[in-house]
Amino acid sequence: MKQFQYVRPATLKAALDVIGKPGVKVIAGGTNLIDLMKRGVTAPDKLVDINHLGLVDHQSLKDITETKTGLYLGSLALNSVVSENNMVAKRHPLLAMALKAGASPQLRNMATVGGNMMQRTRCGYFYDTTMPCNKRVPGTGCGAMEGINRMHAIFGASQQCIAVHPSDMCVALAALDATVHIAGKKGERKLPFTQFHRLPGEHPDLDNNLAKDELIVGIEIPDNNFAQNSYYLKIRDRQSYAFALVSVAAALEIENGIIKNARLAMGGVAHKPWRLFDAEKALTGKQPTEENFAQAATLAMQGAIGHGGNSFKLKLAPATITEALKHAAGLV
Amino acid sequence: MKTAINKTMPSSAEGMSRVDGRLKVTGAAKYSAEYTPKGLTYGVLAGSTITKGNIIAIDTKAAERAPGVLAVITHLNAPKVPGDQPEKGKAADAKGALKVFYDDKIYYNGQPVAIVVADTFERALFAASLVKAQYKTEKHITSLPDNRDKGFPPRGEGTYKRGTEDAWKLAPFKVEQEYIVPTVTHNPMELHAIIANWDTDNKLTVWDKTQGVKDTQGDLAHLFKLPKENVQVHSQFVGGAFGSALRTWPHEVAAILAAKVVKRPVKVVLSRADMFTSVGYRPFTWQKIGIGATADGKLTGITHEAAGQTSSYENFTEGPTGVSQSLYACPNVNTKYHLVALDIATPTWMRGPGEATGAFALESALDELSYQLKLDPVELRLRNYAQTDPGSGKPFSSKFLNEAYQLGSDHIGWKDRKQEPGTVKQNGWYVGYGMGGGMFGAYRAGATIRAKFNADGTLLLQSAVSDIGPGTGTAMVLIAAEQLGIPAEKIRFELGDSSLPNAPTQGGSATTASVGSAVYKACADLKEKFQKLAGNGATNNPDYTKILKDSGLPSLEVVSETDGGNGMQKYAMNxxxxxxxxxxxxxxxxxVKIDKVACVSDCGKVISPKTARSQVIGGAIGGLxxxxxxxxxxxxxxGxxxxNNFxxxxxxxxxxxxxxxxxxxxxxDPIINPMGAKGMAEIALIGMAAAVANAVYNASGKRVxxxxxxPDKVMA
Incomplete structure (x- = not known):
C-alpha cells in the first residue's frame, strides 16, 4: 500500500474544502476502500476521514430522524444501526431485510449508509490490477465480457463494462423511492435514489452522479403503505456473506385483494439497482396471485442479455421476482 | 504448549476439552508468524503476472530505493540452494518442489519472481509492488477439460484390473456418467508463514507452519546441505492445514535465502491470494464411471476412469479410483488414472486426497443405479457389502460399516425418505435425503516418546509431532492418563519442535495410531521401571511419587520407540x-439448504470423544x-x-x-495398535459431497x- 496523508476535518465545510482534488479519497467505514487500497486498485495520496464531522443543520450525520414526509437517514448512520432501528423496522422492514442480507455483522458495524452507496463493483477483473478493466483503467478493455462473468450484469451493460453494483441496501432504497441529499460547496441538492447510480455506457469508471467535490449527507425515504407486504429475497451461493446472484426488493400495497401500488427493484443484475417500472405498472390493479406475479416477472425481463457465465440469470431473475412477490403478498 | 493445563479443561459427558483450548481462544497460542526474534525483517513475494515464458528483464531499482528496503532478491542475484539438483533446466528441486529464483523460466501465474525484504511489512509490501518484470510469453494451457487428450499415466500406477474389463456394459441395469471435482483450495484460516534465521553460517532456525517438523527439518537440511541437527524447526501451533503444510514450498526456501542475504531473521506470510498458487490445492479431476448390476442389485462391474491435473514440472498423484477397487464386493473392476500437465502450480494432498474425489463419483453413480433398480441406496450397499478386501482377498483388520449404515439411517430418519424424487414438499421447499460412504487406509508409522515422571506427580511427554488442530495433545494425554492411572491434569504433552524425539508428519489420519502407540509403550515402560524400582513392594496400583521418594530420585525417564506395527501385512486396514x-x-x-447431517465413523476406538466429535464436524463442513x-x-x-479471496x-x-x-x-480395531484406534480425519470428509448431491436429487430430481x-445448476 502506498503511503498517504490522513486528515480528519471537524466540520462539513472543512471536509468540502479538501475533497475533490486529485488523489483525495473520502473514507467513512472503509470496509471497501481499504480493500481496494490493499489490492492497489486505488492509491490515494490523501484520505479524508468524515467520521467526525460536527452537526449539520443541528443534527449528526449519524442520526435517523423523522421528517414531515418520511424518514431521514444520516449518511454516516451505520448499516447495523439502521437495520435495527425501530422506525425503520416498523415503516420500512424491506430496508432492514436488505441491510441484514448484506455483508456480515462485523462489516455492517463499520459500514455507513453513504459508504454503502459508494462501494465499487466486486468484479474480479476490477480487483486484479494485472487484468484489463475499463472501470479501473479506461481503455484497457473489459475482462469479464468474454471471461468469467457468472456474477455480472444482464441489464443496462455496455461494451465497455458488464459489472454490477454489489449493494443490497441500495436495491431497497431504489424500490422505496428514496431521495439522496448531497452537499457541495454551492449548497445542498437532492437526487432521486434511482438516478444516483449510473449505467456504464462509455464511462464505466464513473459509478454514480456524485461530483468529486460533493458529499452524501443523507437519504430520505417517503412514507408509504408497503410495510405490511414487502420482502427482500437474495439468492446467493451461500447463506451469508456472499454477493447476490440475483436479489429482489418487492413491496406491495394491497387493498381489498387488489394491488394498489407496487415497487420492485433488482440487485446483482446491473451497474445500478435495477428498478422494474413496467412490472410495477403491470401489477397495479391486479390481484396478488402467482400467475400475475409470473407475468410481471416475464415483463421485467425484457431487454435482458446474458453473456455466457451469467445467462442462468435470465431464468433465475424472473423466478426470484415471482418468489419475492409471493413472500411479499404472504402467499408463502 | 508451555502453559499448565490444570483448570483449563472442564470435563463433561462429551469427554475432556482440548488441552490447548484456552490458549487458542484467548489468543495466547503462538503461531509461526507471531514470533519476534531480534532484528526481525519482513519479506514480501512479487509474483509472475504471466503464466508461461521467460523473464527477459526485471527492474528492481525503484523497489531498492523505496524506504526501509534491505534487499530485493531475484533469479539474477539469489544465493544458490546448494542441495538443488545440478542439472540445468530442471525446474524441480531435490524434493520435487519448484526451485525458487533459480532461473528466468515461468511455470505458472503467480510464481515468485522476487522477494523484497524491508524493515516493516508495509514497506516491503509497497516496495514489492514496484518490482517490474518484462516477459517473453509462451502459449499456456490451464484447463483440464480442454486438454484431457494430453493425459498420461503416472509412472508405475494408473491402471488396475480384476475380472473382466468393462463387465458393467453387459449388466441389465447400468449407469455411465461423468463427474467433475473442480480445483479446491485448502484455505486454512491461518495463512502459511515462516520466520527464517541463520544463527551462524551453517545453523538455521525456522518458525514455520508445517504438518511435520521432522520432515521440514530433513528437507531444509537436504536443500541447504546442513547436518540435520543444525536445522531447528519450531511449529508450536498450526491454524489448520488440511494437507497444505505437508511439504516444503518455494516461499519457505525464499525466506531462508532472504535471511542469508540480509543476515537477519526474515518473516514471510503469504497473502490470501498467494494461498491459491503457493501451497497446493485439490486438483481439478474429471471422472467417468460405468457401473452395472443384476436385477437384485448385485454389482457385476465397475469401470472408473479419472484424469487429474498436475503441474508441468512435477507429477502429483493421488488415488481417486481406489474407492472403486475396494469399497464394494464386485467381481469385475477396472480403473484408469491419467495426469494432465498444465501450466499451473503443483497440487497437493488435501483432506481425503484421492478418495474424496473418487467417492464423489462412485457414491453418486451408485445412487443413480439405485434409482434404476428402484432399490433403497443403503440396501444396495448392503447387498454388495465386502466382508474381505475385494482387491487382495485379505481379511479386514476391522470393519463395522454395516453398523454405521444402521446408526446413520436411524439418526437421520431415513425411513421418511421417499424413493421417488421430488415428491416431498414442506413450506415450498422440496425435502430429500441422501447418503454417501467413504474409506481411507488406516496407517501407523514408527514414533518415539520421551516420558518423564516427576516427583511432584506430573508427567511430561515429548515428541516431534505437529498438531494442526485435531487435538493431538489432548488424545495423547488421555492415552497416558488411562495407562498410568493418573489424572489428565497432571500430564503435559510437548510437540512442534524438531529437537524432540522422532515422530511422523501429521497426515493421512495416522497420528493417534502412530504417536499414540509410542505413548502407550512409554507408559508401559515407565510402569515397568517403577515396578523394578519398587522391588518387593510392587503392586498393580503403584504410588509413583512414593516410589520416587523412597528411591530418592527426582524423576524417572524413559525414551520409548515403536515401529509401524507387526503382522499387519496379513490384513487390509481401513x-x-x-x-x-x-x-x-x-x-x-x-x-439448497442443508437441514440435518449425521456422520458415522468406524474408526476403531475413540480416544478423545470431544475432540473426535469436533474433528468430524470440521471434516463434514469441509465436505459441505x-x-x-x-x-x-x-x-x-x-491463467x-x-x-482468490474470501x-x-x-x-x-x-x-x-x-x-x-x-x-x-x-x-x-484389534490389529492396528494396542488402543484399537484408527484414523478419522479423512473419512469425516470423504463421501460427504456425494451424500449432498444424492440428497439434492432425491429432493428435486436434479442430478448435479x-x-x-x-443454485444455477439446481434451478428448474
Whole structure:
C-alpha cells in the first residue's frame, strides 16, 4: 500500500474544502476502500476521514430522524444501526431485510449508509490490477465480457463494462423511492435514489452522479403503505456473506385483494439497482396471485442479455421476482 | 504448549476439552508468524503476472530505493540452494518442489519472481509492488477439460484390473456418467508463514507452519546441505492445514535465502491470494464411471476412469479410483488414472486426497443405479457389502460399516425418505435425503516418546509431532492418563519442535495410531521401571511419587520407540464412514439448504470423544463446502485465479451449517495398535459431497455431477 496523508476535518465545510482534488479519497467505514487500497486498485495520496464531522443543520450525520414526509437517514448512520432501528423496522422492514442480507455483522458495524452507496463493483477483473478493466483503467478493455462473468450484469451493460453494483441496501432504497441529499460547496441538492447510480455506457469508471467535490449527507425515504407486504429475497451461493446472484426488493400495497401500488427493484443484475417500472405498472390493479406475479416477472425481463457465465440469470431473475412477490403478498 | 493445563479443561459427558483450548481462544497460542526474534525483517513475494515464458528483464531499482528496503532478491542475484539438483533446466528441486529464483523460466501465474525484504511489512509490501518484470510469453494451457487428450499415466500406477474389463456394459441395469471435482483450495484460516534465521553460517532456525517438523527439518537440511541437527524447526501451533503444510514450498526456501542475504531473521506470510498458487490445492479431476448390476442389485462391474491435473514440472498423484477397487464386493473392476500437465502450480494432498474425489463419483453413480433398480441406496450397499478386501482377498483388520449404515439411517430418519424424487414438499421447499460412504487406509508409522515422571506427580511427554488442530495433545494425554492411572491434569504433552524425539508428519489420519502407540509403550515402560524400582513392594496400583521418594530420585525417564506395527501385512486396514444428509431445495431458485447431517465413523476406538466429535464436524463442513460452494476459478485466457479471496471463494459460514451429529461405532480395531484406534480425519470428509448431491436429487430430481452444487445448476 502506498503511503498517504490522513486528515480528519471537524466540520462539513472543512471536509468540502479538501475533497475533490486529485488523489483525495473520502473514507467513512472503509470496509471497501481499504480493500481496494490493499489490492492497489486505488492509491490515494490523501484520505479524508468524515467520521467526525460536527452537526449539520443541528443534527449528526449519524442520526435517523423523522421528517414531515418520511424518514431521514444520516449518511454516516451505520448499516447495523439502521437495520435495527425501530422506525425503520416498523415503516420500512424491506430496508432492514436488505441491510441484514448484506455483508456480515462485523462489516455492517463499520459500514455507513453513504459508504454503502459508494462501494465499487466486486468484479474480479476490477480487483486484479494485472487484468484489463475499463472501470479501473479506461481503455484497457473489459475482462469479464468474454471471461468469467457468472456474477455480472444482464441489464443496462455496455461494451465497455458488464459489472454490477454489489449493494443490497441500495436495491431497497431504489424500490422505496428514496431521495439522496448531497452537499457541495454551492449548497445542498437532492437526487432521486434511482438516478444516483449510473449505467456504464462509455464511462464505466464513473459509478454514480456524485461530483468529486460533493458529499452524501443523507437519504430520505417517503412514507408509504408497503410495510405490511414487502420482502427482500437474495439468492446467493451461500447463506451469508456472499454477493447476490440475483436479489429482489418487492413491496406491495394491497387493498381489498387488489394491488394498489407496487415497487420492485433488482440487485446483482446491473451497474445500478435495477428498478422494474413496467412490472410495477403491470401489477397495479391486479390481484396478488402467482400467475400475475409470473407475468410481471416475464415483463421485467425484457431487454435482458446474458453473456455466457451469467445467462442462468435470465431464468433465475424472473423466478426470484415471482418468489419475492409471493413472500411479499404472504402467499408463502 | 508451555502453559499448565490444570483448570483449563472442564470435563463433561462429551469427554475432556482440548488441552490447548484456552490458549487458542484467548489468543495466547503462538503461531509461526507471531514470533519476534531480534532484528526481525519482513519479506514480501512479487509474483509472475504471466503464466508461461521467460523473464527477459526485471527492474528492481525503484523497489531498492523505496524506504526501509534491505534487499530485493531475484533469479539474477539469489544465493544458490546448494542441495538443488545440478542439472540445468530442471525446474524441480531435490524434493520435487519448484526451485525458487533459480532461473528466468515461468511455470505458472503467480510464481515468485522476487522477494523484497524491508524493515516493516508495509514497506516491503509497497516496495514489492514496484518490482517490474518484462516477459517473453509462451502459449499456456490451464484447463483440464480442454486438454484431457494430453493425459498420461503416472509412472508405475494408473491402471488396475480384476475380472473382466468393462463387465458393467453387459449388466441389465447400468449407469455411465461423468463427474467433475473442480480445483479446491485448502484455505486454512491461518495463512502459511515462516520466520527464517541463520544463527551462524551453517545453523538455521525456522518458525514455520508445517504438518511435520521432522520432515521440514530433513528437507531444509537436504536443500541447504546442513547436518540435520543444525536445522531447528519450531511449529508450536498450526491454524489448520488440511494437507497444505505437508511439504516444503518455494516461499519457505525464499525466506531462508532472504535471511542469508540480509543476515537477519526474515518473516514471510503469504497473502490470501498467494494461498491459491503457493501451497497446493485439490486438483481439478474429471471422472467417468460405468457401473452395472443384476436385477437384485448385485454389482457385476465397475469401470472408473479419472484424469487429474498436475503441474508441468512435477507429477502429483493421488488415488481417486481406489474407492472403486475396494469399497464394494464386485467381481469385475477396472480403473484408469491419467495426469494432465498444465501450466499451473503443483497440487497437493488435501483432506481425503484421492478418495474424496473418487467417492464423489462412485457414491453418486451408485445412487443413480439405485434409482434404476428402484432399490433403497443403503440396501444396495448392503447387498454388495465386502466382508474381505475385494482387491487382495485379505481379511479386514476391522470393519463395522454395516453398523454405521444402521446408526446413520436411524439418526437421520431415513425411513421418511421417499424413493421417488421430488415428491416431498414442506413450506415450498422440496425435502430429500441422501447418503454417501467413504474409506481411507488406516496407517501407523514408527514414533518415539520421551516420558518423564516427576516427583511432584506430573508427567511430561515429548515428541516431534505437529498438531494442526485435531487435538493431538489432548488424545495423547488421555492415552497416558488411562495407562498410568493418573489424572489428565497432571500430564503435559510437548510437540512442534524438531529437537524432540522422532515422530511422523501429521497426515493421512495416522497420528493417534502412530504417536499414540509410542505413548502407550512409554507408559508401559515407565510402569515397568517403577515396578523394578519398587522391588518387593510392587503392586498393580503403584504410588509413583512414593516410589520416587523412597528411591530418592527426582524423576524417572524413559525414551520409548515403536515401529509401524507387526503382522499387519496379513490384513487390509481401513477406516470407514458414511454420511447421511437431509436437504431442502427450492426448485425455482435452486437454493439448497442443508437441514440435518449425521456422520458415522468406524474408526476403531475413540480416544478423545470431544475432540473426535469436533474433528468430524470440521471434516463434514469441509465436505459441505466441497459439495455446495468451493471452487477455485481460473480465467484460462490469462491463467490467473479470478476468485482468490474470501469474498469470492466461498467456504461455509455459520448460516450454512445446521446441526451436525457425529456418531461413532467405537469398536476397537484389534490389529492396528494396542488402543484399537484408527484414523478419522479423512473419512469425516470423504463421501460427504456425494451424500449432498444424492440428497439434492432425491429432493428435486436434479442430478448435479459437476461440483459445486450452486443454485444455477439446481434451478428448474
Amino acid at each position: 477406516s470407514w464412514s458414511v454420511h447421511f444428509v437431509k436437504v431442502l431445495v427450492n426448485a425455482a431458485t435452486g437454493v 463446502g466441497m459439495a455446495l460452494m468451493e471452487e477455485s476459478i481460473i480465467d484460462h485466457r490469462y 490467473r485465479y479470478i476468485n 469474498a469470492d471463494y466461498h467456504v461455509p459460514v455459520n448460516a450454512d451449517i445446521p446441526q451436525i451429529d457425529a456418531l461413532f461405532v467405537n469398536k476397537p 455431477r459437476d461440483l459445486p452444487i450452486t
